[in-house]
Amino acid sequence: MNKKIGLSTGLRSLVQILRGRPQVPASLADNALLQVIFNRRSVRSFTRQDIPEDVFAAILEAGRLAPSTVNLQTWSFAVFNGDTWRQTFNRSIPFHANRAIIVIADTYRDRQVLDVFPYSPLVEHTVAVMNASLAAMNMNIAAEALGVASVMLSETGRTGLLDVRYLSEKLCLPKGAVPLMTMVFGYPRWAYPPMPPKLPTDQVFFYGQYVPPQRETMETWLAQMVAGYKAGHLRSSFEDQLKVYQNKIGQAEADLREMIFNRDHNEN
Amino acid sequence: MNKKIGLSTGLRSLVQILRGRPQVPASLADNALLQVIFNRRSVRSFTRQDIPEDVFAAILEAGRLAPSTVNLQTWSFAVFNGDTWRQTFNRSIPFHANRAIIVIADTYRDRQVLDVFPYSPLVEHTVAVMNASLAAMNMNIAAEALGVASVMLSETGRTGLLDVRYLSEKLCLPKGAVPLMTMVFGYPRWAYPPMPPKLPTDQVFFYGQYVPPQRETMETWLAQMVAGYKAGHLRSSFEDQLKVYQNKIGQAEADLREMIFNRDHNEN
Numbered sequence: 001m002n003k004k005i006g007l008s009t010g011l012r013s014l015v016q017i018l019r020g021r022p023q024v025p026a027s028l029a030d031n032a033l034l035q036v037i038f039n040r041r042s043v044r045s046f047t048r049q050d051i052p053e054d055v056f057a058a059i060l061e062a063g064r065l066a067p068s069t070v071n072l073q074t075w076s077f078a079v080f081n082g083d084t085w086r087q088t089f090n091r092s093i094p095f096h097a098n099r100a101i102i103v104i105a106d107t108y109r110d111r112q113v114l115d116v117f118p119y120s121p122l123v124e125h126t127v128a129v130m131n132a133s134l135a136a137m138n139m140n141i142a143a144e145a146l147g148v149a150s151v152m153l154s155e156t157g158r159t160g161l162l163d164v165r166y167l168s169e170k171l172c173l174p175k176g177a178v179p180l181m182t183m184v185f186g187y188p189r190w191a192y193p194p195m196p197p198k199l200p201t202d203q204v205f206f207y208g209q210y211v212p213p214q215r216e217t218m219e220t221w222l223a224q225m226v227a228g229y230k231a232g233h234l235r236s237s238f239e240d241q242l243k244v245y246q247n248k249i250g251q252a253e254a255d256l257r258e259m260i261f262n263r264d265h266n267e268n
Numbered sequence: 269m270n271k272k273i274g275l276s277t278g279l280r281s282l283v284q285i286l287r288g289r290p291q292v293p294a295s296l297a298d299n300a301l302l303q304v305i306f307n308r309r310s311v312r313s314f315t316r317q318d319i320p321e322d323v324f325a326a327i328l329e330a331g332r333l334a335p336s337t338v339n340l341q342t343w344s345f346a347v348f349n350g351d352t353w354r355q356t357f358n359r360s361i362p363f364h365a366n367r368a369i370i371v372i373a374d375t376y377r378d379r380q381v382l383d384v385f386p387y388s389p390l391v392e393h394t395v396a397v398m399n400a401s402l403a404a405m406n407m408n409i410a411a412e413a414l415g416v417a418s419v420m421l422s423e424t425g426r427t428g429l430l431d432v433r434y435l436s437e438k439l440c441l442p443k444g445a446v447p448l449m450t451m452v453f454g455y456p457r458w459a460y461p462p463m464p465p466k467l468p469t470d471q472v473f474f475y476g477q478y479v480p481p482q483r484e485t486m487e488t489w490l491a492q493m494v495a496g497y498k499a500g501h502l503r504s505s506f507e508d509q510l511k512v513y514q515n516k517i518g519q520a521e522a523d524l525r526e527m528i529f530n531r532d533h534n535e536n
Contacts, residue, residue: 032301034326037333038333061291064466070510073495077477088476089353123517127429129397172478199332206347210442213380220360
């Protein structure tokens with residue numbers, strides 16, 4: 001990673017970020033649901049307003065009804081309000097949000113009645129993560145449809161990506177139930193932030209055979225990531241933040257391997 | 269798995285399936301966006317009508333703009349129409365759909381400029397699968413918002429879950445790019461099918477500590493899965509279908525492990 005991104009590159013990058021817009025065909029610009037999908041942002045500042053029970057119930061329902069591989073529904077959701085979060089984690093919900101859901105890739109439940117994955121733990125884990133993430137996105141969009149903002153955090157609990165051991169202990173999860181992310185919900189305090197720097201279409205879509213990444217495009221994107229982070233965190237940097245993750249990632253890897261591969265398959 | 273589900277259990281299960289409804293609070297029943305989210309179904313029968321370019325472009329854009337861990341956008345999308353699918357796979361898009369997208373968990377691209385995951389392949393894989401799945405769900409909902417139906421297939425290519433080696437060869441994927449699912453899109457030929465049997469809320473949500481699965485609830489659900497499958501596939505059974513997957517799952521596991529763990533981290 002190139003640490004030296006000068007002031008002019010930084011400013012140019014910020015201008016590029018602020019110019020970022022969803023590329024919505026003009027013919028579809030009036031579609032209300034598309035607007036919700038395209039205007040969605042990760043929001044980290046919330047008002048004190050409570051989310052009404054019926055609204056939160058509808059968000060949860062979007063998780064329950066998400067699609068999944070063979071309809072196996074390999075997910076569980078740990079649901080919190082401010083009080084129950086505090087009882088469990090001894091502090092406020094991140095960003096003082098109103099509600100939280102820890103999304104869990106759960107292969108334990110189905111295994112009580114069905115052995116779809118006779119000793120193939122990596123396939124099973126992959127499928128479960130995929131399905132639980134579909135459910136998470138469905139809840140995110142349902143929230144947006146109801147005016148509720150959210151952010152998905154992969155560093156719940158403490159700093160570090162996928163702090164699976166800590167969360168498993170706190171939630172008393174059985175083996176085969178892997179906490180993936182925490183979604184926190186609330187009403188947004190401010191106007192939505194600018195779109196984070198997205199890779200251009202010719203980097204993420206290909207037609208036929210894989211198109212190798214273009215170094216210049218990727219470096220332009222990285223400069224935007226660095227500049228965008230700096231604009232939002234004057235006392236830190238994107239690189240510093242990555243180091244925080246990297247310092248803990250060895251432990252996360254060990255914990256996750258233990259959880260996925262050292263499960264006795266007959267144990268249930 | 270209990271193979272013997274009698275006729276009366278089967279019929280009762282079918283009635284239960286047909287009674288399945290999204291549990292939408294009455295106060296929110298008129299929300300048009302929620303209706304789209306809750307009425308979404310996996311659709312496997314399409315008309316011959318082409319999806320217009322602007323509509324398909326908007327669906328793709330929903331993938332590009334999905335949220336991701338640290339905005340790393342660890343995804344690539346292989347995009348097909350009927351002709352290009354046939355050129356690649358020598359047959360029609362599954363279910364004679366109009367368009368297809370193979371969703372790829374891609375950790376190769378970012379690594380060209382950024383080493384977020386110094387040798388922690390399982391964490392990296394998990395994060396990439398999570399993000400690519402968020403993008404998939406965002407595309408699915410965007411399609412629904414535009415009247416386009418779809419289904420996510422984890423058995424693309426040939427039968428078998430996660431046929432990663434075959435698809436990687438066909439798409440010339442580098443190591444670190446794992447094909448996860450194929451989404452196929454088209455206009456629905458019939459009214460949407462009934463909701464597949466979803467687990468009740470008290471099985472998938474918990475408040476505080478994990479609630480172990482209730483065997484009776486899980487067996488009722490399994491009976492519905494068996495009966496529902498039988499009603500849709502007179503010549504096959506849910507159990508037969510699982511056996512098809514299970515016969516190939518050992519190979520899928522071996523291929524996926526090779527792909528995730530035997531990548532030389534300095535290779536890029």
